[in-house]
Amino acid sequence: MKIVVLKGMLKESHEKKIEDTAEKVGAKVCFVKDEKDIPEDFKDAEVIYGFGINTAKTSKALKWMCVPSAGVDAFVEPGFFANDDCLLSNSSGAYGVTIAEHIIAVTLMMMRKLTYTYEEILNGVWGLPKPQKSLKDCRITVLGTGDIGRTFAKRAKAFEPENIIGVCRSGKSDEESFDRVVKIEDLEEVLKETDLLVMSLPDTPETKGILSEDKIKLLPEGAYIVNVGRGSAIDEIALAKYLENGKLGGAALDVFVNEPLPKESPLWKTKNLLITPHNAGNLTLDYTLNKNVDMFCEDLLNYSNGLLLKYIVDRKKGY
């Protein structure tokens, strides 16, 4: 078996771990910086770990691509793989910790007006006290109860919110930090009693535009929205409108319909909108990178033993 690994941010210890696992299953590994560096004798590799987009599109020999991201919307379009039976796995589960910390950070920055304080400090101004809101007694709704939503809920629970409600397709979750879990059909009811809406949804036909203007309108006065899933889930124009008119307390977006956010987008200057450049989760955190590599190695054993991949993506569902 031949495996190509796109090095990305991998450190020596990670390459060692991958090599050791490959040896166990009798596979040969080739580490490259870029797809164009794949040597001739690895062009027919069976497995690729990394965003091997060109390989996926052109190699009929490829049987499994593992991507180091949670989002896979770029790879699930019909016809994307030259080999239509190619397996796709992702690294959903590696990003929960870092993205949950992002959600807590931006939520508190909004609730405590810390961006305004920071702007004052940059200008040498010792500002007046600003109105503070709190996660204590806050009604939190988590739309999308995957690894990110659950890891966030565990942390948020310690802040003594009034409740945390999970919303997902099945209406079920084992995570005990949710006071209640409801189906997506019940979203409208839940939004009416939501002070903080956290969105961690994959991009699928079902989630596109799920937070429409009609739904934004249901949120109570002063509510906050945090989106770390995919930008397509929110009607950005409506969101900007309800931020500008003061209905919403604030929004923190890490993801956008178009990324990078175009220079001409009005979102850059929208009131009470905290923008981050799709950086809630990245591979600079050792924990995330280690977990990512561990997950690939775990599945490499599964793959070579003919077992189902643990982190497989259902390409039809899109996650």
Place this chain on the structure above:
Amino acid sequence: MKIVVLKGMLKESHEKKIEDTAEKVGAKVCFVKDEKDIPEDFKDAEVIYGFGINTAKTSKALKWMCVPSAGVDAFVEPGFFANDDCLLSNSSGAYGVTIAEHIIAVTLMMMRKLTYTYEEILNGVWGLPKPQKSLKDCRITVLGTGDIGRTFAKRAKAFEPENIIGVCRSGKSDEESFDRVVKIEDLEEVLKETDLLVMSLPDTPETKGILSEDKIKLLPEGAYIVNVGRGSAIDEIALAKYLENGKLGGAALDVFVNEPLPKESPLWKTKNLLITPHNAGNLTLDYTLNKNVDMFCEDLLNYSNGLLLKYIVDRKKGY
């Protein structure tokens, strides 16, 4: 019994609660905006709720002053009260929630480079991924295990740190979120294994300059410091030095030796220093204000029944 209440941020509901409690104990209450508005027949009031500094300094009739802050260093100097037997109580216990959220917020802002990201966004720049650190697996030391330190520790625990060590005079605490509690004498040992040092100490002779240059040097490379207690606890010049030379990962100060921070202070421009204008806890948060009033009313019942005040300050100890 006559009571003067300085209104500050009190709402109608709070005044009602105070009036109801006063009625129970047969006291008369006078609400004023400012000490200079105290009417003639309340100048000999027995109790004042608020920063009644002039009254404390001049009225021999005053027997109890309750201040709506946790810090009391301004009121414990010998000779401060015209009536040397005057009782002093504070509102330590009302600020834990809001200040704990501040500590989490500024810690994550530093660990995730969110101030740099925000500056880029203000300039219309969609920046590159920045190196992230995490509370997960972090070694946290909490210097000062009062209400603020304990409330922070409870929240921090949910982020799965490697450990949380409390440091206080007695070396003891009931708070289960601390993996270990040690005495101040053991601080040096603990600092060597501290990635995040949270300081929530009152200003007393013992705490002045407790984080000296020698102690800062003991911290591991890349450590973070958050101070929400009193500015006098840190050698600010040494702190700035170890931020500028990159030994420390960052520091977030809400309190300073001189406040407001003087225009000419080099701290304004110190690298990786996140300044907030003594605003970690303020009375704008409903929860904090409600709790503050509840505490005063609770002690008003105690006072009128000749019981010990629950929130009494030991003026000799200074907290």
